[in-house]
Amino acid sequence: MRRGVKGPRGKPFVGVLNVLLDHEKPGLLKLGEWTEEYGKVYGYTDGNQRTLVVSDPSMVHEIFVKQFDNFYGRKLNPIQGNPDQDERVHLLSAQGFRWKRLRTISSVSFSNGSLRKIMSTVEDSALDFMKHMEEKSANGEIDMLDAYQEYTMDVIARVAIGQRDNKMFSDQNELLKIVRQIFGGSRKYLMLICQVFPVVGHAIRSLTFKYPKIAPFKLYLMIKKAVMERKEQRDRELENGVEPGEPQDFIDMFLDAKSDDVDFSKEAREDFSKRNMKITKELSADEVVGQCFVFVIGGFDTTALALSYVTYLLTVNPEVQKKVREEVDAEFGDSEIEFEKLGRLKYMDCVIKEALRLYPLASISNSRKCMHTTTVNGVEIEAGVYVQMDTWTLQRDPAIWGDDAMDFKPERWESAKQSEYKGAYIPFGLGPRQCIGMRLAVMEQKVLLTHILKKYSFETGPSTSIPLKLVGSATTSPENVFVQLKPRNQ
Numbered sequence: 001m002r003r004g005v006k007g008p009r010g011k012p013f014v015g016v017l018n019v020l021l022d023h024e025k026p027g028l029l030k031l032g033e034w035t036e037e038y039g040k041v042y043g044y045t046d047g048n049q050r051t052l053v054v055s056d057p058s059m060v061h062e063i064f065v066k067q068f069d070n071f072y073g074r075k076l077n078p079i080q081g082n083p084d085q086d087e088r089v090h091l092l093s094a095q096g097f098r099w100k101r102l103r104t105i106s107s108v109s110f111s112n113g114s115l116r117k118i119m120s121t122v123e124d125s126a127l128d129f130m131k132h133m134e135e136k137s138a139n140g141e142i143d144m145l146d147a148y149q150e151y152t153m154d155v156i157a158r159v160a161i162g163q164r165d166n167k168m169f170s171d172q173n174e175l176l177k178i179v180r181q182i183f184g185g186s187r188k189y190l191m192l193i194c195q196v197f198p199v200v201g202h203a204i205r206s207l208t209f210k211y212p213k214i215a216p217f218k219l220y221l222m223i224k225k226a227v228m229e230r231k232e233q234r235d236r237e238l239e240n241g242v243e244p245g246e247p248q249d250f251i252d253m254f255l256d257a258k259s260d261d262v263d264f265s266k267e268a269r270e271d272f273s274k275r276n277m278k279i280t281k282e283l284s285a286d287e288v289v290g291q292c293f294v295f296v297i298g299g300f301d302t303t304a305l306a307l308s309y310v311t312y313l314l315t316v317n318p319e320v321q322k323k324v325r326e327e328v329d330a331e332f333g334d335s336e337i338e339f340e341k342l343g344r345l346k347y348m349d350c351v352i353k354e355a356l357r358l359y360p361l362a363s364i365s366n367s368r369k370c371m372h373t374t375t376v377n378g379v380e381i382e383a384g385v386y387v388q389m390d391t392w393t394l395q396r397d398p399a400i401w402g403d404d405a406m407d408f409k410p411e412r413w414e415s416a417k418q419s420e421y422k423g424a425y426i427p428f429g430l431g432p433r434q435c436i437g438m439r440l441a442v443m444e445q446k447v448l449l450t451h452i453l454k455k456y457s458f459e460t461g462p463s464t465s466i467p468l469k470l471v472g473s474a475t476t477s478p479e480n481v482f483v484q485l486k487p488r489n490q
């Protein structure tokens with residue numbers, strides 16, 4: 001306010017945190033209400049953090065892309081640890097040189113070649129999912145959000161941490177239970193205390209990693225066990241003269257990783273050398289665990305939510321569903337779903353893009369930390385200030401998308417190019433820190449939707465909630481997505 005930045009006035013110490021952390025009314029939607037009141041750039045305090053909220057596409061582009069060197073950190077809460085010092089830092093939380101190194105190493109896992117290999121696992125999980133749907137669809141409505149979580153967990157557990165057998169819809173799936181605990185429910189008071197008193201956040205973080213009953217720790221331990229077992233197995237094989245074969249999952253890829261081509265940019269070198277950290281080209285065991293941890297977390301809920309929103313939108317827009325089904329029949333009527341052919345599903349691509357425009361489920365990650373004081377489009381931003389993009393407003397703004405901005409209209413993507421909306425369409429972020437799992441997420445969606453639409457149509461049932469009730473604070477999630485799967489030949 002002293003600097004003439006408008007914004008909602010919060011409570012002492014807490015700022016507007018209590019409003020943002022309301023599980024029943026997602027904070028990411030509240031940002032839009034404030035944008036209407038205060039304009040395209042406004043500010044607030046949340047705990048001890050100062051945050052600027054931006055919904056001007058050219059500013060977004062400037063921050064994410066052109067001035068990346070001034071905005072290479074992300075907005076974190078104290079439980080996520082200190083990005084410069086924490087040993088368990090991972091891609092989502094790291095910044096500066098540590099981020100660059102992890103990003104370079106991890107990118108291999110999402111290259112075209114890797115995705116082609118991953119495709120057979122995705123297809124296998126999709127086929128298994130379909131077997132379960134046969135039984136479940138006969139029993140009435142299905143909460144597809146719940147069901148999709150089974151699928152996305154199966155894929156990511158197999159791809160990232162070497163889960164061998166299929167655990168979908170099984171009571172024995174410990175991993176899914178733990179990850180659901182991490183995502184489920186409101187963490188309002190815990191987050192509030194940690195953000196107002198960061199020291200408590202740091203203490204909770206170290207306790208979390210020492211007290212084996214807490215869900216994130218259980219997950220961390222499970223992944224650590226898998227990594228250590230693999231490391232020992234590989235060491236034994238090497239002793240016996242067996243060279244490592246083709247990597248089976250991300251654990252193998254990260255254990256093999258070298259990051260020779262990391263670019264030591266000026267500011268990254270400064271940030272890192274200040275901390276006097278030891279840098280090796282290979283990842284430490286802690287780092288491998290950290291990477292697998294973030295991929296399990298990042299790859300699970302997001303993709304299940306994206307599939308759920310597509311399902312809801314196809315259910316309430318039967319004419320779009322018909323069109324996408326016709327495309328599926330034309331491209332994959334009798335043939336197998338192959339990686340190379342997924343690109344032919346052009347209309348499905350538009351459907352997926354449009355669903356993510358209307359429901360940008362993970363937009364909380366669209367944030368940056370200002371590392372060096374700078375000016376963006378005439379607005380001075382001080383080092384240490386966080387910038388949160390108001391993705392919901394950007395992606396639904398009639399001034400950008402037209403009068404039909406609120407309509408589900410996949411056709412808009414048939415003629416439009418994503419680059420036309422630079423800074424305004426950011427469901428996966430933008431610039432060097434754009435979502436690394438984007439292509440995997442789209443592939444998973446296309447494979448499963450193709451299988452489902454070949455066999456069933458989505459129809460509303462008595463429990464389908466129209467419109468969706470959205471909840472959550474980290475992601476924006478529908479409370480449920482009940483639909484009926486009606487066999488097509490009936």
Ligand code: HEM
Pocket residue numbers: 064091092093103156294295296298299300302303306361362363365366367426427428429430431432433434435436437438440441
């Ligand atoms: C539809 C599904 C998904 C959506 C909507 C989504 C969305 C996002 C967004 C908005 C960001 C922030 C980008 C930025 O700051 O510019 C992000 C980052 C990230 N996502 Fe995703 N994501 C999805 C799927 C996945 C999957 C499947 C994985 C991994 C298997 C993943 C892993 C990550 C990681 C590691 C980052 C941090 C990247 C970095 O900072 O370098 N995401 N995602």
